[in-house]
Amino acid sequence: MKKILSILPLLVAVIGLHILTSATDTMYYLTQMTMSAYYSLLIIGLCALMGYAGQISIGHAGFFAIGGYISAALTTRSLIPYQDSFLVKLFDSAGFLFVGQDIYGDSLLVFTPWAACGIAVLTAALIAVAIGIPVLKLKGHYLAMATLGFGIIVYRIALATEYFGEADGISEVPAFVLLPGLSVSGSFGDRVQNYYIAWGLLLIGMLLLLNLMDSRVGRALRGIHGSDEAADAMGVNTARFKLQTFVLSAVFAAIAGVFLTHYNGGIGPSEAGVMKSVRYVAIVAVGGMANLWGTLLMGIVLNFFSLRGSFGSYDDAVFGLILILIMLFAPNGILSINIRSCLRLLPGRNKADREGEV
Amino acid sequence: MLKIRNLQSGYGKIRVLKHVSMHVDPGEIVTIIGANGAGKTTLLSTIAGLVKATTGEADFKGTNTLKVKADAIPALGCVMVPEGRQVFAAMTVEENLLLGGHVLQKQGKQVLADLLQHQYERFPILRDRREQLAGTLSGGEQQMLAIGRALMSKPSLVMMDEPSTGLAPLIVKEIFQIIVRLREEGNTVLLVEQNAKAALGIADRGYVMETGKIILQGPAEDLLANQDVQRAYLGRERTEKQ
Numbered sequence: 135m136k137k138i139l140s141i142l143p144l145l146v147a148v149i150g151l152h153i154l155t156s157a158t159d160t161m162y163y164l165t166q167m168t169m170s171a172y173y174s175l176l177i178i179g180l181c182a183l184m185g186y187a188g189q190i191s192i193g194h195a196g197f198f199a200i201g202g203y204i205s206a207a208l209t210t211r212s213l214i215p216y217q218d219s220f221l222v223k224l225f226d227s228a229g230f231l232f233v234g235q236d237i238y239g240d241s242l243l244v245f246t247p248w249a250a251c252g253i254a255v256l257t258a259a260l261i262a263v264a265i266g267i268p269v270l271k272l273k274g275h276y277l278a279m280a281t282l283g284f285g286i287i288v289y290r291i292a293l294a295t296e297y298f299g300e301a302d303g304i305s306e307v308p309a310f311v312l313l314p315g316l317s318v319s320g321s322f323g324d325r326v327q328n329y330y331i332a333w334g335l336l337l338i339g340m341l342l343l344l345n346l347m348d349s350r351v352g353r354a355l356r357g358i359h360g361s362d363e364a365a366d367a368m369g370v371n372t373a374r375f376k377l378q379t380f381v382l383s384a385v386f387a388a389i390a391g392v393f394l395t396h397y398n399g400g401i402g403p404s405e406a407g408v409m410k411s412v413r414y415v416a417i418v419a420v421g422g423m424a425n426l427w428g429t430l431l432m433g434i435v436l437n438f439f440s441l442r443g444s445f446g447s448y449d450d451a452v453f454g455l456i457l458i459l460i461m462l463f464a465p466n467g468i469l470s471i472n473i474r475s476c477l478r479l480l481p482g483r484n485k486a487d488r489e490g491e492v
Numbered sequence: 493m494l495k496i497r498n499l500q501s502g503y504g505k506i507r508v509l510k511h512v513s514m515h516v517d518p519g520e521i522v523t524i525i526g527a528n529g530a531g532k533t534t535l536l537s538t539i540a541g542l543v544k545a546t547t548g549e550a551d552f553k554g555t556n557t558l559k560v561k562a563d564a565i566p567a568l569g570c571v572m573v574p575e576g577r578q579v580f581a582a583m584t585v586e587e588n589l590l591l592g593g594h595v596l597q598k599q600g601k602q603v604l605a606d607l608l609q610h611q612y613e614r615f616p617i618l619r620d621r622r623e624q625l626a627g628t629l630s631g632g633e634q635q636m637l638a639i640g641r642a643l644m645s646k647p648s649l650v651m652m653d654e655p656s657t658g659l660a661p662l663i664v665k666e667i668f669q670i671i672v673r674l675r676e677e678g679n680t681v682l683l684v685e686q687n688a689k690a691a692l693g694i695a696d697r698g699y700v701m702e703t704g705k706i707i708l709q710g711p712a713e714d715l716l717a718n719q720d721v722q723r724a725y726l727g728r729e730r731t732e733k734q
Contacts, residue, residue, distance in 0.1 A: 198657075229557075229664070253701075350590075350594065350597060352590065353583070353587055353590055353591045355596060356580065356582065356583055356587070357580050357591045357594075359582070360580035360581060360582055360583065361578060361580070363574075363578075364574060364578040364579075364580065365563075365580075365591075366542065366562040366563045366639070367540060367542065367562065367566070367571070367572050367574055367578075368566060368591055368592055368594050368595075368645070369563055369564070369565070369566030369567050369571075369594050369595035369645060370563055370591070370594050371530060371563045371564075372563060400654070422580075471704075
């Protein structure tokens, strides 16, 4: 209950931003805010894994891409050539398929977005289990390298597979009708409702994680972060907790991937790129690691400016620079910066003054 | 309560424990003393499942702990206070204590809250510092936190690994008084110590380890009076009166 109250200000801010942009005729900002919300959904999931459980992953763009690509492929690639096969009939009788039309008027037999979303998220979760069991036995740099390897594999598969559109990716992804009248799509008229869908999803994710991290599970995760063996000695099943958190964060990433793909109407291999994963890790670090609010804030702000093109062609360079600066000057995250101690470091105040404080 | 038979274990190819057998009865303080590298910590770690045993068994209330995964042992009622405290530095005192009660999940919040109060009564200093990060506590306070954290799981056997390490003599005395009080409350303690004199001073029985073997055992008073023990671990030779 307390947690619901704590996200109320955020809810107010979300509504406030909508009112503000519509009053100032700058509603186009809502597009970037929608996309930022989806990226932030992935990032807060990663925050639970990295910041709380202390397990780094430089492969989360991979899970995002798995969600996005599978959902995109299933809702655009027609199954008509295979419609006599047992599997397709099975899916059809389960109500997973529907007949549509592509832009040229040819008829298509594709998965419904709900079914595609379910399959995509489930696949990401299963892959996370399969990868997580061996990989989470590693620690520190080795874990970073293994997850990096996973990210590169996903990127290469996306880039090399014809089914996934190779370098072009998949486009013409249809709208995801959540409920009649409520759909995830990039169409101009749906901008406001998509803004609220994205932020609604993010708020639910945030609420879930805030509650989880404040519970026995959260304590166990932070214990694991402190020391695997000491947590073991307290009776914490470290392997299971690590795996569950890994899968949870992969599911967050996959859901973000599915929704953003429907919103953008497509997905390309750059979403699976290693630099994307590095960026997500950087944002968790900038947010203060074990700090969901800091991570959420930085996720929104940095993604927003990046999507607005504020960093130009130097996008990735800016994220690298931010990472270096944060590690040097605010290793506990941007929210931990003590303004007064920073002012003290500035030149201008005389030396005697500073020595007096020591 | 705890019966160890013919236990052997080590790290990789290095064999540390050689045919160790010992036992702990309910309600007693048993101490294992010995020099650096004698295998005391390895013995505790093996019982706690953190080091794999090669042969032997450690029967704890009918369960062979060597066959159980490390994280399942605290739920059996056998908990370790690790060497060097190992408190979770980035968590508050209270969170550390609550994490100690991790295995009691099914017993509900009230049990946990009562246990927490119980630890605060036992260690009032921890109550004063409940919101403080454990890493900012002094060594003695951290040791108390580590003991309190272990007791949060309502153990029937507490294994303590060198609780006096790095503490001032006055604090050591306090820690040992706490251990005596634990026995008075009906707890069973297996105490590993380098500080042989202090350990034997409070223990009921003791074992002396050397190079992975138990070379001597007996009631604590007997060991205190034993000439070999005195020479090797207590740092004084008995001068015969003439």
